[in-house]
Amino acid sequence: MKKHSLALLVMSSMVLSVPVSAADIKVIHAGTLLTLAGEPVLSERTLVITDGIITEIKQGYVAGPIATAQDTVEIVDLKNKFVMPGLMDMHVHLQGELGPNNDSEALRMSDADVAIRSAYFAKKTLLAGFTTVRDLGAKPEQIYALRDGINKGWVDGPRIIASGGVSVTGGHGDVDGMSPDLLDKFTSKTICDGPYDCRRATRRAIKFGADVIKITSTGGVLSDTNTGTGQQMDDDELKEVIDTAHALGRKVASHAHAAQGINAALRAGVDSIEHGSYADKESIKLMKKSGAFLVPTLLAGDTVVKMANAAGADFMSPAIKAKAVRVGGDMMKNFSAAYKAGVNIAYGTDSGVSHHGDNAKEALLMSQAGMSNTDILKSATINAAKLIDMSDSLGSLSMGKQADIIALNANPLNHIEALLDVPFVMKAGVIYKL
Numbered sequence: 153m154k155k156h157s158l159a160l161l162v163m164s165s166m167v168l169s170v171p172v173s174a175a176d177i178k179v180i181h182a183g184t185l186l187t188l189a190g191e192p193v194l195s196e197r198t199l200v201i202t203d204g205i206i207t208e209i210k211q212g213y214v215a216g217p218i219a220t221a222q223d224t225v226e227i228v229d230l231k232n233k234f235v236m237p238g239l240m241d242m243h244v245h246l247q248g249e250l251g252p253n254n255d256s257e258a259l260r261m262s263d264a265d266v267a268i269r270s271a272y273f274a275k276k277t278l279l280a281g282f283t284t285v286r287d288l289g290a291k292p293e294q295i296y297a298l299r300d301g302i303n304k305g306w307v308d309g310p311r312i313i314a315s316g317g318v319s320v321t322g323g324h325g326d327v328d329g330m331s332p333d334l335l336d337k338f339t340s341k342t343i344c345d346g347p348y349d350c351r352r353a354t355r356r357a358i359k360f361g362a363d364v365i366k367i368t369s370t371g372g373v374l375s376d377t378n379t380g381t382g383q384q385m386d387d388d389e390l391k392e393v394i395d396t397a398h399a400l401g402r403k404v405a406s407h408a409h410a411a412q413g414i415n416a417a418l419r420a421g422v423d424s425i426e427h428g429s430y431a432d433k434e435s436i437k438l439m440k441k442s443g444a445f446l447v448p449t450l451l452a453g454d455t456v457v458k459m460a461n462a463a464g465a466d467f468m469s470p471a472i473k474a475k476a477v478r479v480g481g482d483m484m485k486n487f488s489a490a491y492k493a494g495v496n497i498a499y500g501t502d503s504g505v506s507h508h509g510d511n512a513k514e515a516l517l518m519s520q521a522g523m524s525n526t527d528i529l530k531s532a533t534i535n536a537a538k539l540i541d542m543s544d545s546l547g548s549l550s551m552g553k554q555a556d557i558i559a560l561n562a563n564p565l566n567h568i569e570a571l572l573d574v575p576f577v578m579k580a581g582v583i584y585k586l
């Protein structure tokens with residue numbers, strides 16, 4: 153009864169306080185326009201954006217639509233720029249950055265400190281031209297709050313698809329390298345063992361706000377456990393997590409290095425393989441059959457190799473250093489084979505290992521590994537949108553799509569380095585950089 157009268161009150165006040173709706177109109181004059189990676193580049197086009205949605209794309213430079221007195225109209229001159237869809241990074245960790253102070257930060261920073269810093273990293277990412285990211289590992293309540301705060305316009309950042317992590321005891325997704333007391337304190341409630349327990353953990357992660365489930369089917373480079381990079385979640389655990397997540401409408405991304413763990417996750421129905429460092433012929437066959445995406449994160453491999461070899465890398469334990477040099481070095485070669493075989497590839501950097509805001513550097517490594525510039529752009533736009541089931545609204549520019557638009561000083565199809573310099577960023581029709 154109470155609820156009912158409240159609803160009526162809200163409805164009547166809405167009717168009274170919104171007399172005429174004013175539209176926010178932006179008119180972009182684009183010198184060069186790429187609407188969809190893989191399609192021909194267009195020149196001299198006008199894009200009209202109304203309340204964050206692309207409503208018109210016209211030939212030539214024309215004025216906007218007829219606006220009412222209440223509407224706001226802004227003309228954006230990008231006549232000497234290359235205009236394209238916002239970039240999408242399918243693997244970031246906005247919560248932190250790898251470095252020598254990580255241990256003391258874990259002890260000294262409050263959850264609130266970490267949350268504020270995450271907002272800082274989110275803004276850097278957005279201003280680098282990445283309008284959508286998938287965060288695959290953070291304290292759940294912090295990343296969900298950041299995601300929701302950005303959606304409400306409280307802080308500037310990319311659209312975040314936020315994961316909840318499910319991992320096994322002592323696995324790469326568990327905490328490590330601390331005293332037993334701290335290990336106990338920091339162990340997440342979604343660490344599980346055995347299929348029933350992992351079903352519980354998956355449901356719990358989704359209950360608390362996960363858009364996607366992140367699992368770790370193999371060991372990882374940066375876990376200080378001396379357990380290698382082989383399979384760590386058993387077949388029955390993988391199957392249970394993935395079936396449960398799918399039943400609840402969530403996709404599953406699996407961190408995986410060794411082939412056995414990659415293949416086990418693929419056989420269990422995983423939606424994306426993160427890193428995929430030792431993907432073999434069987435992995436390629438399984439990915440092509442299921443359509444699962446490979447998210448290569450070459451930048452993470454490159455970063456950890458450089459760090460392990462640099463002076464002052466004492467903060468990395470011998471176990472971590474050894475893995476970094478081996479895995480980082482092998483990533484490029486195996487990625488190259490997967491690319492040539494034609495598997496679905498979505499762009500991902502593992503930023504947080506590398507610096508936030510450097511996300512475009514992945515493109516240079518993909519290019520070095522033999523990927524064409526068109527395919528790199530596809531991976532960072534339309535393929536990424538497909539991976540998160542949002543290609544109806546993101547990843548390309550056409551009528552009815554979200555106005556997530558960036559501009560570059562040069563054409564990245566000729567020089568992929570052009571992605572490093574992004575002078576214009578718009579997300580959902582809001583200009584963040586001009």
Ligand SMILES: [Zn+2]
Nearest residue numbers: 243288289502
């Ligand atoms: Zn990662």
